[in-house]
Amino acid sequence: MSQAKAIPERSQIAPEFTWNTADLYPTDQAWQEDFSRLQAMVPKLAACAGRLGESADALYAYVTLEQEAGELLVKLMDYAQRRSDEDTRVPEYQAMVGKITSQYVALSQAVSFEIPEVLRIPTETLERFYGEKPELELYRRYFTIIQDRREHTLSDSEEKLLAGVGELAQAPDDIFSKLADADLTFPDAVDGKGEKHPLSNGSYTLLMASEDRALRKSAFENLYAVYGGVKNTMAATLSAQVKQLQFFAAARKYPSALAASLDGTRVPEAVYHNLISTVRANLDKMHRYVRLRKKLLGVDELHMYDVYAPMVSGVDAKIPYEEAKETVYQAVAPLGKEYQAIIREGLDNRWIDVYENVGKRSGGYMSGSMVHPYILLNYQDDLDGMFTLAHELGHAVHSYLSNKTQPTVYRDYVIFVAEVASTCNEALLMEHLLKSTTDKRRRAWLINHFLEQFKGTLYRQTMFAEFELRMGELSAQGEALTADLLSREYRALNEAYFGPDMVSDGQIALEWSRIPHFYYNYYVFQYATGYSAAIALSRRILQEGEPAVKDYLEFLSGGCSKDPIDLLKGAGVDMASPQPIQSALDLFDSLLDEMETLTDFS
Structure with a gap:
């Protein structure tokens, strides 16, 4: 065992x-x-x-x-x-x-x-x-x-x-959560030596990052075998979610559920479509990343269960929680002592539920309670775990400052700006780690993680956003959102985004069935726009220092006292234009250049 x-x-x-x-x-x-x-x-x-x-x-x-x-x-x-x-x-x-x-x-x-x-x-x-x-x-x-x-x-x-x-x-989200988090159980994944590993929604990501390809394949197949067994239930639940959004949108005389959702946060629809079109125009960079991954893993065929495997081996990747806490604290030093003090308060005074336990909700989130923020983690001792900690602490400081600064009526910031603070923390953490090493292999290992953030946030979340848009369009046209239709549409998007060098295994067509954010009302596109804004803000903070920090802390303290586009403009980023998205994608391209140089073993 x-x-x-x-x-x-x-x-x-x-x-x-x-x-x-x-x-x-x-x-x-x-x-x-x-x-x-x-x-x-x-x-x-x-x-x-x-x-x-x-x-x-x-x-x-x-x-x-x-x-x-x-x-x-x-x-x-x-x-x-x-x-x-x-x-x-x-x-x-x-x-x-x-x-x-x-x-x-x-x-x-x-x-x-x-x-x-x-x-x-x-x-x-x-x-x-x-x-x-x-x-x-x-x-x-x-x-x-x-x-x-x-x-x-x-x-x-x-x-x-x-x-x-x-x-x-609220029933579709509740049904999905109860089924995915409480009722579904998964057979153990088996590694290349025949040893078994417990498989859950929480452990899946860790298993998929293993260097043992047999273990990754087993986890991938076992997880989707279970979801495949309930695919019709999941499709009915997701269809109910789409229909309830359309019902409320139509009742309130909006042309679409997307229009209703974005009006709630006062974000122009053009921002959503601009994201998809800009990322679509840069899929060549994602395809280049896939080719590099295939080369560095040394495989004849790159499968979907290879997507999270490290492209660089030979680096000690174990990061205990206590080490992660201190590293994140040091990484946010460019944001000043006030910011660090809030981080320390959260780390030392039980704002955080750290480890997975049986029955615990999967994933991670922050809830901005008035007494103080609460953070749910399912921490694993790895680099992803440390970045998740940094991410959720970014949300926490955002909520803390908005709650402290704004009156009740303006404390809740809208979701369009929610992912900016969390991702800015991640970007600062990456800069801190890259500056802290001169080892070629370790630098390549870190850049590998940076590339994964771009893939997972800018490209993957945009793909999710396009899938949400497609579901809404098909349902509005009278199409029944069956498991077969959802799987067909999802697989086509997966093939387009990952390109010809990726084998789009049949199981990946079911990925829609396990994504909780599809129940959040056109939420996911904001991960991608937020990531682009955060990349721009982190570079301004590192380059300009105190003036940029002052503007950034004012943004974090703004709640919903202004429209989100205006709040970001005050911090130095114009999300009404494609420029921040394109700049982030250009950075992704330059990181691919460096990664190719660092891993050129010829």
């Missing part, structure tokens, strides 16, 4: 490697008390219906109560979801998530009158209210954004009806 450790139960993880949910609520009972308090707010908010235009005082009383209820809702949701994600099998916390989700729907229904009523307040009346109640001036941008969506707002009864089906809209 393999010496790989079995995945532990939650009770076997040392407390210092778990997040401290007691910072939110010391007990479940304390949670329940606040839940009851939130319940009591709902009728008070509902009683404000029909009164928002009466006076400045009435409008102010409503909006402050609504903000208070919103903050309490987020805190309650944070605790329930964090506890549930620790072990998705625990029924008590599944039930708690269900309760707070239902309460979210009840709250949404109770305040569904808000937007129609604000829209009925004449502009000149709002202006008078600002003068009579100066405290309302804080909410000017908030009310302006509402009025900008006048044509997509329905009658009071229609808004209440849409709010009432909100819980149904």
Whole structure:
């Protein structure tokens, strides 16, 4: 048998490697008390219906109560979801998530009158209210954004009806999560010596990065054999997700679900299409990368299970968590002592749930709670694990500064800018590591990782974005999103992006079935745009120093106080143009040049 450790139960993880949910609520009972308090707010908010235009005082009383209820809702949701994600099998916390989700729907229904009523307040009346109640001036941008969506707002009864089906809209994501994270089990992967390795959604990435090709092939085939066994269920779930997005978009009179999604973050649709067209025009660089990978691995055929194998061997890649913590802390030094102090606070005071355990939610994320951010990892002792830590800490500092600087109404930054801070941290970490070594092989190993970031973020996430766009188009045309259709479309995209030197194995056509971000409403393109922006920002920070850092920290502190394109312009990046994307792709090309030179063994 393999010496790989079995995945532990939650009770076997040392407390210092778990997040401290007691910072939110010391007990479940304390949670329940606040839940009851939130319940009591709902009728008070509902009683404000029909009164928002009466006076400045009435409008102010409503909006402050609504903000208070919103903050309490987020805190309650944070605790329930964090506890549930620790072990998705625990029924008590599944039930708690269900309760707070239902309460979210009840709250949404109770305040569904808000937007129609604000829209009925004449502009000149709002202006008078600002003068009579100066405290309302804080909410000017908030009310302006509402009025900008006048044509997509329905009658009071229609808004209440849409709010009432909100819980149904979340069902596809919930079903996918329960199936993928809690119910599916996978046969062990077997290495070249016949030894078995536990296979899970969390361990899959680590196994695919092994130098043992037999192990990679086994993990690849075993994972997709299980997903293939539930492909029709997964297709029905994903189809339901696409249809619910289209239902809400049509109900609100948007031309498409994409238009509805991007309007929510005030990002022009052209930015989405610009990303795809720019990356499509640079697929030759991705194909060049595939050829280099095939050459360096020394294989006659490059398969999809070879995509994550290291192209450079002979480098000690084991990075324990404690080492990763200190390296990341040092890498962000160019961002100044204030930034480092926040990082240290998170590392030392249990903001982070570090290791995988049985039933734990897969992947990694950051939740920007008001008490402090929470980070979920499934840390493996490798370079990817260290970069994931840097990534999520970037999100954490972004949330920390926005929460600290902005009033409640503007604290939540939109998802378009969310990936900038996380990826800027990764770029600074890579620069730090490259400067710290003169060893040719180790430098090639690091550049290999840098190339993987470009492949995985700029190219892969754009491919995902194009797949999402295609699903929406086909569904809008009346096509049934069956498992066969989804697999056919996905495989065609995979072949286009990876090019002729990659064997697109049949199993890769099923990859759509295990991607949680397809349930996030046209989210993934922002990984690619965020990566491009972050590359530009990291270079400005390293080249210009303090002025660039000042602009960057102001961006991190901006929340949603401005539109995302304007926030980024203030930090020195114009994402309305293709230039940052093209510049990042040009850097990818130059890294391929250096990698070819470093690995020329002829």
